[in-house]
Amino acid sequence: MEFLLGRLLSNNLLNLGLKDICEEGLKDFGIDLGELETVEPDAGLGNGGLGRLAACFLDSLASLQMPGHGCGIRYRHGLFEQKIVNGYQVELPDNWLQDGYVWEVRKPERAVIVKFGGNIRMEIKGKNPVFIHENYEPVRAVPYDLPVVGYNCGTVNTLRLWSAEADDFDFSSFSKGDYLKAVEHKYNVENTTQVLYPEDSHLEGKILRLKQQYFFVSAGLLSIVRRYKKTFGTTMEALKKFHERIAIHINDTHPALAIPELMRILMDEEGFGWEEAWDVTVKTISYTNHTILPEALEKWPMDLFKGLLPRIYMIVEEINERFCKKLWEQYPGQWERIRHMAILSDNYVHMAHLSVVGSHSVNGVAKIHSEILKKEVMSNFNQFYPHKFNNKTNGVTHRRWLANCNPSLSALITEAIGPSWLTHPEDLTALEPYANDSSFQEKAAKIKRRNKEALANHISDYTGVNLDVDSLLDVHVKRIHAYKRQVLNALQIMDMYNRIRDNPNLDIVPRTFLFAGKAAPGYHLAKQTIKLVNTLADIINNDPIVKDRIKVVFVPNYSVSLAELIIPATNVSEQISTASKEASGTGNMKFMMNGAVTICTMDGANVEMYEEVGEENIITFGLSAEQVIRYYTFGGYNVMDEYHGDQRIKTVVDQLVNGFLGTGYNEFSDIHHLLMGTNDEYFILKDFSSYVDAQNRINDFYKDQTIWRSMAVNNIAFSSRFSTDRTISEYAIDIWKIKPLVVRSGRRF
Numbered sequence: 001m002e003f004l005l006g007r008l009l010s011n012n013l014l015n016l017g018l019k020d021i022c023e024e025g026l027k028d029f030g031i032d033l034g035e036l037e038t039v040e041p042d043a044g045l046g047n048g049g050l051g052r053l054a055a056c057f058l059d060s061l062a063s064l065q066m067p068g069h070g071c072g073i074r075y076r077h078g079l080f081e082q083k084i085v086n087g088y089q090v091e092l093p094d095n096w097l098q099d100g101y102v103w104e105v106r107k108p109e110r111a112v113i114v115k116f117g118g119n120i121r122m123e124i125k126g127k128n129p130v131f132i133h134e135n136y137e138p139v140r141a142v143p144y145d146l147p148v149v150g151y152n153c154g155t156v157n158t159l160r161l162w163s164a165e166a167d168d169f170d171f172s173s174f175s176k177g178d179y180l181k182a183v184e185h186k187y188n189v190e191n192t193t194q195v196l197y198p199e200d201s202h203l204e205g206k207i208l209r210l211k212q213q214y215f216f217v218s219a220g221l222l223s224i225v226r227r228y229k230k231t232f233g234t235t236m237e238a239l240k241k242f243h244e245r246i247a248i249h250i251n252d253t254h255p256a257l258a259i260p261e262l263m264r265i266l267m268d269e270e271g272f273g274w275e276e277a278w279d280v281t282v283k284t285i286s287y288t289n290h291t292i293l294p295e296a297l298e299k300w301p302m303d304l305f306k307g308l309l310p311r312i313y314m315i316v317e318e319i320n321e322r323f324c325k326k327l328w329e330q331y332p333g334q335w336e337r338i339r340h341m342a343i344l345s346d347n348y349v350h351m352a353h354l355s356v357v358g359s360h361s362v363n364g365v366a367k368i369h370s371e372i373l374k375k376e377v378m379s380n381f382n383q384f385y386p387h388k389f390n391n392k393t394n395g396v397t398h399r400r401w402l403a404n405c406n407p408s409l410s411a412l413i414t415e416a417i418g419p420s421w422l423t424h425p426e427d428l429t430a431l432e433p434y435a436n437d438s439s440f441q442e443k444a445a446k447i448k449r450r451n452k453e454a455l456a457n458h459i460s461d462y463t464g465v466n467l468d469v470d471s472l473l474d475v476h477v478k479r480i481h482a483y484k485r486q487v488l489n490a491l492q493i494m495d496m497y498n499r500i501r502d503n504p505n506l507d508i509v510p511r512t513f514l515f516a517g518k519a520a521p522g523y524h525l526a527k528q529t530i531k532l533v534n535t536l537a538d539i540i541n542n543d544p545i546v547k548d549r550i551k552v553v554f555v556p557n558y559s560v561s562l563a564e565l566i567i568p569a570t571n572v573s574e575q576i577s578t579a580s581k582e583a584s585g586t587g588n589m590k591f592m593m594n595g596a597v598t599i600c601t602m603d604g605a606n607v608e609m610y611e612e613v614g615e616e617n618i619i620t621f622g623l624s625a626e627q628v629i630r631y632y633t634f635g636g637y638n639v640m641d642e643y644h645g646d647q648r649i650k651t652v653v654d655q656l657v658n659g660f661l662g663t664g665y666n667e668f669s670d671i672h673h674l675l676m677g678t679n680d681e682y683f684i685l686k687d688f689s690s691y692v693d694a695q696n697r698i699n700d701f702y703k704d705q706t707i708w709r710s711m712a713v714n715n716i717a718f719s720s721r722f723s724t725d726r727t728i729s730e731y732a733i734d735i736w737k738i739k740p741l742v743v744r745s746g747r748r749f
């Protein structure tokens with residue numbers, strides 16, 4: 001449901017082998033390619049990690065010559081634009097299509113009709129019941145196709161984005177002279193794909209979102225089946241082999257309606273019986289889970305679901321009934337277990353349950369996350385379907401996130417080890433010997449500094465803050481959320497500030513703390529966190545006692561394009577989620593590839609980064625996931641122990657509400673409540689002391705530039721596991737059973 005593409009021009013040129021020549025050619029006309037690129041809108045059709053992962057998958061699929069395409073929504077407005085006014089986040093609509101979009105090709109002749117509402121009438125034809133959908137609202141889904149260009153291989157796949165369109169007027173109303181009703185109808189239909197929902201971790205059961213889900217799922221499936229029949233024929237025999245030729249992967253539960261929709265098409269439109277349709281459906285569909293946060297697990301009120309999708313509801317009811325019957329056979333009398341696993345319960349449709357039951361593969365996105373799924377969140381399902389569960393650790397495309405966004409570092413790497421790493425990321429390990437090569441270290445450090453200069457220009461334009469390019473750049477960029485613990489970083493900065501005020505000669509390396517990220521518009525705590533960071537920036541950056549040794553900056557409007565500017569300039573990558581909560585993280589991998597050192601908890605893919613790079617090249621701290629889960633299960637942690645037991649903690653917590661920050665006393669009351677009023681649900685104070693120690697270790701390592709630079713190079717050398725080329729190869733072999741389809745043999749560059 002989300003593809004966070006960012007800009008495509010430069011990446012497409014890179015993949016076509018045309019970037020250098022275009023750069024040179026444009027120079028002759030006095031045009032800078034970097035500047036020209038900024039004319040392209042940044043396609044923000046996603047919230048964060050989940051949508052960006054989908055975009056990276058598309059790049060690797062095409063670059064590995066895999067026949068794999070994306071299906072999504074052409075939102076008229078992508079993720080909102082963030083402005084900071086007086087320290088607060090203000091949201092503005094993202095009007096990315098206002099000047100047209102060069103990459104899309106509208107295909108009106110491939111439009112399909114998606115049906116909402118109405119009622120279902122059953123008729124008996126021969127011996128069989130048939131279901132007729134009546135009085136529905138038809139919505140025309142028009143596809144817009146974007147090319148997905150593979151790297152140096154001739155493969156161009158498709159990302160098909162669906163847009164809801166009405167005929168110019170609803171003629172039946174118009175002919176009766178009801179002009180306003182006709183216009184209203186058009187408005188309502190087109191409303192379906194107007195806007196991307198900006199929540200990424202909290203479910204609001206809005207009917208329009210369910211409508212979006214069914215809209216793109218139904219349109220996508222109708223177009224897949226139509227194409228299939230055109231290619232393989234319309235006979236029942238051909239359709240029974242659907243799963244042998246088609247794999248459909250659902251990115252989280254958002255497209256889970258693909259399960260009942262494929263059932264509907266096979267039964268109601270193609271004449272399959274239930275058993276046959278179910279067999280094909282389960283073998284076709286696979287599912288990735290991207291979160292264990294209970295508040296983000298999708299569930300829809302049954303009434304709402306039934307009203308909008310009456311036939312789909314009937315099918316889900318039948319799936320549920322058959323599933324519960326099987327559970328009963330396996331676990332006779334265990335009502336509680338069955339209620340917990342049911343798809344329909346407590347008046348809700350539970351989409352994760354539907355996704356597990358209706359697919360043949362369920363994967364988590366990092367080893368630790370997949371283990372937690374199996375052992376905790378979905379342990380019942382894992383017992384019932386042990387063969388379905390597996391892990392596919394996330395990745396990022398190293399072509400966009402290293403080659404394209406950091407061309408100087410990329411050239412240095414190629415100069416040292418040759419260009420094979422672009423198509424075979426595992427070859428990056430050849431860099432290991434360079435970690436202790438002083439000339440290589442020196443060159444890499446110079447590039448880092450130049451990247452900081454480029455970032456500094458942007459920051460001074462947008463925030464007025466002058467970034468000290470000689471300071472250590474410590475970066476915390478991602479969506480703002482309690483579990484990602486931007487508050488922990490802020491408290492640590494407050495403590496560092498207190499220490500400098502107490503001892504103005506404190507021995508610390510100059511450091512810039514950079515934050516960026518969007519808060520969901522209704523998420524007050526996240527919005528307060530942004531205000532807190534901006535308040536700290538005001539105080540600290542203007543305090544003469546600090547003498548510019550630490551600075552804080554919040555860069556507005558975090559996006560793919562901004563990430564491409566920030567990540568190559570970063571020295572320290574903050575990945576400090578409460579252990580067990582961050583399914584994987586992918587920003588962590590992008591920083592690693594660009595030679596940043598990670599300070600992190602043992603959460604998500606950080607655990608595997610630690611395994612790859614070794615303990616001497618990464619800074620870890622805090623409770624383990626096991627400890628966190630144990631605390632949740634058995635209790636045992638009392639926030640008052642930390643508050644009263646550590647003066648540093650008491651001081652910074654009090655400073656949130658005692659006027660020290662120079663704002664109203666209630667300004668940060670939600671944050672104070674998060675810590676003291678919820679018994680520190682995210683273990684921010686519990687991990688505080690260990691985090692401060694880890695920050696001190698960073699300080700000490702950075703002082704010795706030889707050590708630091710070797711850590712940085714080792715991070716690049718051991719990052720290859722985190723290329724989506726590796727991830728996609730695993731999905732292709734283990735789940736989708738697809739092979740490369742060679743379009744053009746031989747590489748040209």
Ligand code: 26V
Binds near residue numbers: 204
């Ligand atoms: C959930 C919801 C809940 C309902 C409202 C709208 C909405 C929109 C998106 C989501 C998805 C939440 C899950 C998610 O984004 N997970 C992230 O997935 C990344 C890619 O696997 C992973 O790296 C992050 O750790 C994980 O938080």
